[in-house]
Amino acid sequence: MEIGIARDFEPERGAHMTLYAYFAKRFFGAFLRVFAALTLLIFVIETLENIRGLSKNGVDFGQSALLAMFSSPALVLQAMPIIIMLSGLTFCVGLARNNEFVVTRAVGVAALRAMVAPALTAFGLGLATILFLNPLSAFFTVYHDQLKDDYTNVSRGAVSFGDDGFWLRQKDEEGHTVIHAQSANSRGTSLREATALKFDESGQLVTRIFSRTAILRETEWVFTNGKVWSTGRRWVNPEQRAETFEILRFPTDITPAQILEGYPKPEAVPIWDKMATIQSIGDAGFSTLPHRMHLNTELARPLMLMAMMIIGAAFTLQTSRMGNMGVSVFIALICGFSLYFLQNLAMTLGEAGEIPVFAAAWAPPLAALLFAVGLFLRFEDG
Numbered sequence: 001m002e003i004g005i006a007r008d009f010e011p012e013r014g015a016h017m018t019l020y021a022y023f024a025k026r027f028f029g030a031f032l033r034v035f036a037a038l039t040l041l042i043f044v045i046e047t048l049e050n051i052r053g054l055s056k057n058g059v060d061f062g063q064s065a066l067l068a069m070f071s072s073p074a075l076v077l078q079a080m081p082i083i084i085m086l087s088g089l090t091f092c093v094g095l096a097r098n099n100e101f102v103v104t105r106a107v108g109v110a111a112l113r114a115m116v117a118p119a120l121t122a123f124g125l126g127l128a129t130i131l132f133l134n135p136l137s138a139f140f141t142v143y144h145d146q147l148k149d150d151y152t153n154v155s156r157g158a159v160s161f162g163d164d165g166f167w168l169r170q171k172d173e174e175g176h177t178v179i180h181a182q183s184a185n186s187r188g189t190s191l192r193e194a195t196a197l198k199f200d201e202s203g204q205l206v207t208r209i210f211s212r213t214a215i216l217r218e219t220e221w222v223f224t225n226g227k228v229w230s231t232g233r234r235w236v237n238p239e240q241r242a243e244t245f246e247i248l249r250f251p252t253d254i255t256p257a258q259i260l261e262g263y264p265k266p267e268a269v270p271i272w273d274k275m276a277t278i279q280s281i282g283d284a285g286f287s288t289l290p291h292r293m294h295l296n297t298e299l300a301r302p303l304m305l306m307a308m309m310i311i312g313a314a315f316t317l318q319t320s321r322m323g324n325m326g327v328s329v330f331i332a333l334i335c336g337f338s339l340y341f342l343q344n345l346a347m348t349l350g351e352a353g354e355i356p357v358f359a360a361a362w363a364p365p366l367a368a369l370l371f372a373v374g375l376f377l378r379f380e381d382g
Helices: 002-057 061-078 080-097 100-106 116-152 256-260 271-283 289-299 301-318 325-351 357-379
Strands: 159-162 165-171 175-181 190-200 205-216 220-230 243-251
Touching: 002 061, 002 080, 002 116, 061 080, 061 116, 080 100, 080 116, 080 301, 080 325, 116 271, 116 289, 116 301, 175 205, 190 220, 271 289, 289 301, 289 325, 289 357, 301 325, 301 357, 325 357
Parallel strands: none
Antiparallel strands: 159 165, 165 175, 175 190, 190 205, 205 220, 220 243
């Protein structure tokens, strides 16, 4: 008797696995359709926005479309929670219209169990965005900024970061000056272990200045208690002509805002390089909150996508037997967009240091997931 029951159970379990695979396939198909539609919409909107905003700089339609192509991946990455929610709605509405979910419940498969495969698919898509879409978006963001600067003749190369500190470059009447510093204060107005290298118009180094502290005023650098070497004549030992000083001033057009905005944007750094970038920025004396916030948000993305999928399913499948599908879809959209904007609000507060980074990044996805599962358990019997 027990052997007979076991034999009957195996086909039933196999049928359930086939059903779960079918649901996962249906959800993934819905995701591909929504992803393609919204990606195309984002590309068109970005192209039109570039034409409107950059036409005064002589940017034509082809260049606007090229810029939109490189800026779209970052926008698609930001919109992934909305894409997953709309995919879940599309998937569940399709089940409801074809009465497939009614049949599923009739054969004894509970609603929550039926949504496990689509939810895990959404989680897997979240992992895929971290592993593939995030690095692609970061690369395209950097290239987009460079291309836009070329099209608009704007130079943003005043500040660059490296493992040995950061570098600044400014133009002078006699040539240009390159300044290297180990670190700076959080306002970008004071440099530590600063070295200024002055070059003439031919690119020849003429003066080297070192100071343990350099202060940035409105239109000038103020180096204090340092040493200056003149290197204009190659046959003279620069150390023999070195002079110490208490205060040395020279003009500049660099502002503290340029220094603070000079380090890479969080979106322009692939997740693989995040920790090294955070270390470099921290060593340079700048705030790492935006980059730490972005890193934790990316790591929490799979949970957020899973929650968005379940939210779409909770409202639509609840009415698969009761009607009022349009109202349920509208409520699901309101809840999904509310959670999306709540996450953005938490990110803003985290970047500003108002709440801990871990709480700002992980609390919204966890709350959304618990809210979604609670809705499902409230609306469904199983």
